[in-house]
Amino acid sequence: MAEIQIADTVDITDVVCPVTFVKAKVALEELEIGEVLAVRMNDGEPVQNVPRSMKEEGHKVLRLDANEDGTYTLLVQKNEE
Amino acid sequence: MAVDYAALKKGGFMRQKQKNNFSLRLRVVGGNVTAEQLAKIAEVAEKFGDGHVHLTSRQSIEIPFIKLEEIDAVKAALAEGKVEPGVCGPRVRTITACQGNAICPSGCINTYELAKELDDRYFARELPHKFKFGITGCQNNCLKAEENDLGIKGGLQVTWRESDCIGCGVCVKACRTEAITLEDGKITVDPEKCNFCGRCSKACPTDAWDTVSGYIVSFGGVFGNHIAKGEPVIPFISDHDLLMKICDAAIEFFARNANPGERFKFTLDRVGRDVFEKEIREVYENG
Ligand code: SF4
Numbered sequence: 014m015a016e017i018q019i020a021d022t023v024d025i026t027d028v029v030c031p032v033t034f035v036k037a038k039v040a041l042e043e044l045e046i047g048e049v050l051a052v053r054m055n056d057g058e059p060v061q062n063v064p065r066s067m068k069e070e071g072h073k074v075l076r077l078d079a080n081e082d083g084t085y086t087l088l089v090q091k092n093e094e
Numbered sequence: 095m096a097v098d099y100a101a102l103k104k105g106g107f108m109r110q111k112q113k114n115n116f117s118l119r120l121r122v123v124g125g126n127v128t129a130e131q132l133a134k135i136a137e138v139a140e141k142f143g144d145g146h147v148h149l150t151s152r153q154s155i156e157i158p159f160i161k162l163e164e165i166d167a168v169k170a171a172l173a174e175g176k177v178e179p180g181v182c183g184p185r186v187r188t189i190t191a192c193q194g195n196a197i198c199p200s201g202c203i204n205t206y207e208l209a210k211e212l213d214d215r216y217f218a219r220e221l222p223h224k225f226k227f228g229i230t231g232c233q234n235n236c237l238k239a240e241e242n243d244l245g246i247k248g249g250l251q252v253t254w255r256e257s258d259c260i261g262c263g264v265c266v267k268a269c270r271t272e273a274i275t276l277e278d279g280k281i282t283v284d285p286e287k288c289n290f291c292g293r294c295s296k297a298c299p300t301d302a303w304d305t306v307s308g309y310i311v312s313f314g315g316v317f318g319n320h321i322a323k324g325e326p327v328i329p330f331i332s333d334h335d336l337l338m339k340i341c342d343a344a345i346e347f348f349a350r351n352a353n354p355g356e357r358f359k360f361t362l363d364r365v366g367r368d369v370f371e372k373e374i375r376e377v378y379e380n381g
């Protein structure tokens with residue numbers, strides 16, 4: 014896959030559900046359509062649910078990578094609302 | 095005049111501790127009540143009851159403090175708002191359901207349609223003892239399917255479609271049973287671990303899953319004086335008509351074998367779960 018240009022990064026490991034999703038959503042709102050946000054999140058509930066919530070909001074999930082510290086990074090591309 | 099309590103109970107009128115007062119149970123299917131019905135229920139509760147209703151543990155509504163001599167007037171008033179009395183006693187009870195896939199994003203089946211269908215098929219059918227159906231839309235089990243004599247839980251049977259997969263890895267983590275592995279761009283699902291929750295497919299950004307919706311049916315749950323969870327016989331039933339045949343077979347088995355006043359679980363224990371399972375498997379295999 015071609016290199017993905019990351020426009021911004023948000024860390025949601027310091028909040029719990031449902032704020033996780035809200036924090037990611039707010040960060041995404043700052044971006045232009047087509048730009049990619051990297052979201053760092055914890056294992057468990059966030060990684061089980063946040064990617065799906067992004068999809069349900071109509072954004073395009075590109076990849077979910079496991080980080081060495083046990084967290085995950087989700088790359089999501091902003092779509093039109 | 096001698097009061098026929100059994101007949102009243104059958105008609106949904108539950109005797110209260112207050113002499114001559116009855117709590118009228120209403121017919122509710124799948125937990126849905128229209129605004130029109132609610133308005134009429136409110137009116138009847140004000141006029142004939144004491145101005146309050148009770149929401150029962152199984153999604154019914156009861157109007158307490160109805161007087162014996164006003165029963166016919168109450169029924170007539172309710173009928174104007176398309177509200178009917180429910181049932182109690184030894185028969186098929188209120189069919190309960192969660193919101194299912196008509197409303198809930200997690201839903202795998204249309205619980206309300208199914209509740210209506212089962213209600214049409216069995217409502218108030220006389221049996222040796224009460225018989226409860228409960229329908230829940232997915233593994234989240236908001237409606238607690240296994241508490242019921244016959245519980246139905248919606249599920250999705252999933253098959254990965256390689257051509258649409260971008261290898262993002264979301265499904266691997268969305269799966270709560272760790273049934274999915276992703277290696278070298280290929281997904282494998284361990285059928286031993288998969289519980290048909292459908293979360294992989296619902297989370298997948300490219301919808302790279304073929305899904306078949308179906309039912310996980312459990313038998314013999316009770317949640318009263320005695321507590322036991324219903325257990326399935328067939329892991330997943332994808333055919334709707336077959337589901338109906340299996341429900342028929344379970345009810346027939348109960349009608350044929352149960353002693354009066356015996357819940358399904360105790361019939362299964364006494365007659366033998368293996369005998370029942372054999373009958374259900376036969377229906378499943380031969381239709
Ligand atoms: S059981 Fe599933 S479908 Fe039903 S309300 Fe709960 S989450 Fe939704």
Ligand code: SF4
Nearest residue numbers: 269288289291292294
């Ligand atoms: S249906 Fe549920 S349990 Fe089965 S693989 Fe998908 S996420 Fe895992």
Ligand code: SF4
Nearest residue numbers: 259260262263265298
């Ligand atoms: S979520 Fe979908 S696209 Fe991503 S790895 Fe799983 S099947 Fe492939």
